[in-house]
Amino acid sequence: MKNLLLLIILITISACSQSTNKENDFLKGQFSYFADAAIFIDCNTNTKYPVAKEGDYLNLEMEYLKTVENGGEKVLVELKGKIEERNKIEGEGKTNFLIVEKFLNILPNKNCD
Secondary structure (H helix, E strand, C coil): CHHHHHHHHHHHHHHHHCCCCCCCEEEEEEEEEECCEEEEEECCCCCEEEECCCCCHHHHHHHHHHHCCCCCCCEEEEEEEEEEEEECCCCCCEEEEEEEEEEEEEECCCCCC
8 A cells, every 4th residue: 555655656746747848848930029029839739928038039039030021920940948937928927938048040931831
């Protein structure tokens, strides 16, 4: 009985400590920037995230602005990053943000396919 209880505790701890997006995970998605707001749409999950302006974000923004003709256009990007819960920019509560750990590549005229 003790062994079964110990096994259940270990499985629970293991499940709770696993994250769906570990730091420095490779991410690919559509990035857009307009009116001081940056958005990332993950190609794998089609989930939309606001992008925190920290880490390697400025390199991503600079390359984006060099690539697009008009703000707000979606461009495929590759990066290493993590999803982290933060306070909402507007209003109360929390939401998930993309934290750019390392900007890798911008792929204009390409889609998630």
